[in-house]
Amino acid sequence: MPRTVAVVGGGISGLAACYHLARSPQAPKVVLLEASARVGGWLQSTRTEDGAVFEHGPRGIRPVGAVGRDTLHMVSELGLEGDILPVPGDHPASRNRFLYARGALHKLPSGLGGLLRPVPPFSRALFWSGLRDLVAPASTQPDETVHAFVCRRFGEEVADIAVDSLCRGVFAGDCRALSVRSCFPALFEAERHRRSVLLGLVLGRGKKPGAESPLSRRARAERWSQWSLRGGMESLAAALAAFLRQRGVELHCHAPLRRLRRDPGGGWQLALADGTVTADHVVSAIPAGALAEVLPAEAELLARELRHIPAVAVAVVNLQYEGAKLPVTGFGHLVPSSEDSSLLGIVYDSVAFPEHNRSGAASLRLTVMLGGAWFTQSFGDPAAVAPSLLLRRAQDAVRAHLGLEAAPSHSIVKVHKACIPQYTLGHWRRTESIGRYLTEQGLPLSLVGASYAGVSVNDCIASAKAAVNRLLGQPC
Numbered sequence: 001m002p003r004t005v006a007v008v009g010g011g012i013s014g015l016a017a018c019y020h021l022a023r024s025p026q027a028p029k030v031v032l033l034e035a036s037a038r039v040g041g042w043l044q045s046t047r048t049e050d051g052a053v054f055e056h057g058p059r060g061i062r063p064v065g066a067v068g069r070d071t072l073h074m075v076s077e078l079g080l081e082g083d084i085l086p087v088p089g090d091h092p093a094s095r096n097r098f099l100y101a102r103g104a105l106h107k108l109p110s111g112l113g114g115l116l117r118p119v120p121p122f123s124r125a126l127f128w129s130g131l132r133d134l135v136a137p138a139s140t141q142p143d144e145t146v147h148a149f150v151c152r153r154f155g156e157e158v159a160d161i162a163v164d165s166l167c168r169g170v171f172a173g174d175c176r177a178l179s180v181r182s183c184f185p186a187l188f189e190a191e192r193h194r195r196s197v198l199l200g201l202v203l204g205r206g207k208k209p210g211a212e213s214p215l216s217r218r219a220r221a222e223r224w225s226q227w228s229l230r231g232g233m234e235s236l237a238a239a240l241a242a243f244l245r246q247r248g249v250e251l252h253c254h255a256p257l258r259r260l261r262r263d264p265g266g267g268w269q270l271a272l273a274d275g276t277v278t279a280d281h282v283v284s285a286i287p288a289g290a291l292a293e294v295l296p297a298e299a300e301l302l303a304r305e306l307r308h309i310p311a312v313a314v315a316v317v318n319l320q321y322e323g324a325k326l327p328v329t330g331f332g333h334l335v336p337s338s339e340d341s342s343l344l345g346i347v348y349d350s351v352a353f354p355e356h357n358r359s360g361a362a363s364l365r366l367t368v369m370l371g372g373a374w375f376t377q378s379f380g381d382p383a384a385v386a387p388s389l390l391l392r393r394a395q396d397a398v399r400a401h402l403g404l405e406a407a408p409s410h411s412i413v414k415v416h417k418a419c420i421p422q423y424t425l426g427h428w429r430r431t432e433s434i435g436r437y438l439t440e441q442g443l444p445l446s447l448v449g450a451s452y453a454g455v456s457v458n459d460c461i462a463s464a465k466a467a468v469n470r471l472l473g474q475p476c
């Protein structure tokens with residue numbers, strides 16, 4: 001059992017690792033090292049003086065599954081229940097999702113009726129795609145791109161339009177490069193175990209555990225599709241930081257890890273800009289590529305695998321309009337790469353979370369997501385692109401797709417470099433080989449965070465919890 005644990009990286013993964021370490025009955029001494037001036041990582045919210053909240057990173061967390069329940073349990077324990085903003089199942093933001101294809105907005109079909117007749121932009125009823133999945137033979141390949149998998153099981157149109165857009169919405173990535181096994185493990189497993197994705201999803205594999213709380217029971221009863229917090233997602237990071245300080249965790253910002261060295265005593269020396277920290281165990285919660293840069297030379301094999309986990313840049317453009325009306329109401333719309341590869345989609349933030357509008361005003365808030373796997377080809381180097389170009393591009397899209405001609409009353413442009421890891425074909429082999437290396441070398445090092453086993457906030461929190469349980473010898 002380690003006496004001192006250094007957690008490197010103060011995003012949601014590092015904070016969650018500290019949270020699970022600090023609340024364990026045999027809590028070790030915990031030190032969190034964060035390179036930047038603040039904790040939270042991609043959880044970034046701007047709160048304006050007039051009460052509006054603009055999200056620059058995640059804006060909604062799904063409550064479903066064991067990981068969703070665990071996050072809600074943590075939120076309750078942090079005392080944030082009263083700040084939750086749920087989106088119930090019957091809300092337009094839960095029911096209506098759109099695609100912008102062939103120059104028009106299309107509502108994604110829902111209900112049996114929507115599946116039995118052709119609904120544009122699809123030329124055939126989706127019922128036929130479902131039927132194809134029920135009869136198509138299962139593959140024995142160890143992995144496949146998301147596009148190839150969906151093409152094989154549901155047909156080309158579903159892959160080219162629906163799944164292409166979905167991968168852009170979730171991973172800002174290209175479904176022709178992403179791995180189905182790592183990006184959508186439930187679909188991959190469903191085919192393996194039931195021969196059909198639909199059958200596998202319907203029959204399921206039993207309810208996984210996950211801490212139930214009054215909040216998770218409420219989420220189920222009201223069929224929440226997602227939730228946020230009154231002060232924005234960054235307030236989750238702030239609440240975690242406050243909890244950790246109370247529990248005696250040392251939080252250091254402006255503390256980038258420059259180099260990791262093995263300590264003769266079996267632990268680690270962590271070289272910072274202005275000194276050294278020693279620890280029996282290190283939890284790395286920084287991106288895989290960043291960890292590769294600080295590993296000792298003798299861990300080059302590990303560094304090489306880590307460098308093969310790339311990440312893409314996304315430009316996030318928040319826009320606020322006064323007195324404007326959307327032509328449709330819903331969560332937002334995604335854009336398939338065949339329509340416009342540079343534009344991932346537009347989120348109608350004020351539909352899902354009107355509580356984040358500026359006080360007393362019925363303003364409309366939208367977020368335009370640009371770039372992703374197509375960033376460099378569309379806008380050039382993310383470090384050099386002019387914010388004015390991205391703003392113009394976002395406004396043009398809002399005008400063309402939603403008919404909003406007026407200029408926004410407020411706008412914020414952020415370019416997030418290397419913000420979403422890409423689980424490309426064969427990612428499972430890389431993570432397996434990384435795990436094997438750590439075991440064989442007996443390294444007192446745990447890897448958590450979005451680079452490995454899921455990019456959602458829930459997945460990041462779950463990976464931190466699992467790593468801490470393994471470290472402390474507690475059941476997972």
Ligand code: FAD
Nearest residue numbers: 009011012013035041042057058059256257449450456457
């Ligand atoms: P990070 O947030 O990247 O944190 C890593 C931290 O490590 C950073 O604070 C960094 O400064 C620090 N660091 C790096 N190098 C060092 C070093 N050498 N020494 C010390 N510190 C270092 N998920 C959802 O569930 N719902 C959403 O709606 C959603 N939307 C998203 C929208 C965007 C634009 C983005 C970018 C992501 C979104 N995600 C969403 C995904 C999710 O937010 C991220 O995957 C998650 O926040 C990643 O957390 P992390 O802690 O693993 O990494």
